[in-house]
Amino acid sequence: MKARAAAAAARPAGDDGNRRGDILAAAGRLFREKGFKATTTRDIAAAVGMRSGSPFYHFKSKHDMLLAVMLDGIRTIHDSVEAAAAGIADPRQRFAVMARAHMQALLGPGGRDFAAAVLHETRALEPAAAAEVGARKGAYELLWSELLGELQAAGALRGDLALTRLLILGALNWTTQWWDPAGEAGPAAIADQLTLLVLGDLP
């Protein structure tokens, strides 16, 4: 503790000058653009103005960077969707609001790169990391399972709920493959179109 305090003496506690955060942001962007395997730690270092060996002062390994990016991505989406849904009792209204929050976290400037890693790089994780990511994803998806259960009870949905959840989240998550930030449709418009498709109208 003393030794570590000395190294960070010139800065407030818990703040490493944000170099760690810079690396994560660059890694997230590069992972999304080129994929985890095709991104080199040298790419990441160059993106933040470091030499090739320096990212390893902040992260034990490239896999550790990926895990950090993914956990950040899941937390952003979970927190933002949970906050948006809080206090909305009507399941149809909650669906519309949660779809919008999911899309804004998925495509918005803050979380886009992190979310993309969550959705497309699970394969690259080592077993222990995959288990942790899987558990956190499962916790988030519970929000949707509960909602869909209420919608079915209200007569707004038919059929298998687990399958329905996978199809709905699939439609939303697939947007990371085609969405263009310069295009006409923004996150909210996409979410609303999905709500229209699933519920028949906007609540």
Place this chain on the structure above:
Amino acid sequence: MKARAAAAAARPAGDDGNRRGDILAAAGRLFREKGFKATTTRDIAAAVGMRSGSPFYHFKSKHDMLLAVMLDGIRTIHDSVEAAAAGIADPRQRFAVMARAHMQALLGPGGRDFAAAVLHETRALEPAAAAEVGARKGAYELLWSELLGELQAAGALRGDLALTRLLILGALNWTTQWWDPAGEAGPAAIADQLTLLVLGDLP
């Protein structure tokens, strides 16, 4: 032509003993399981019982293998969905049939590995190959655009058609990320659930 005929003299024309096809099948499976970048040409060679340099007797490069896998995947899906839709005038019935055909081509034993490459490895293509793949994907998606136009004219859909097509195909294509061949729901059941979600009932 004469020179090529000599090399294949011992076999029927157009048949190279299926070694080329073996390589493509192994490459498709490995690309799906590990991704293009994480699959080595040595992995592919080993999977068909060859030495490391031998796949390059059949393909000019690893990128060429990927392109061949992807074009095969698009052709399989396009042909099979087009054949299934032929002669079905009612758009609601055609939707159900096309969704089933799409899912069977996407997850079935014949095309699963090839389709996964189409959906997840576009990033790895070189520009010229990406243009060709993009054009063929566009030709396939026209089948869906026409169908959705008819559905909207019949009052079964509302809102933006391009967005709706992307969401519907997204829901279907995302299945490659979670579908388990050993699970309960098969391709047809998944397709039917999507039809239920979009049309409100099964036509």
Place this chain on the structure above:
DNA sequence: CCTACCGATCGGTAGG
């Protein structure tokens, strides 16, 4: 956080 470096791996090729 940099310098200098290592061991391993990889796509691809020459020549047979």
Place this chain on the structure above:
DNA sequence: CCTACCGATCGGTAGG
């Protein structure tokens, strides 16, 4: 299709 190999690249480390 194999043998033998090359040049480049990559994740990671020691020492400062």
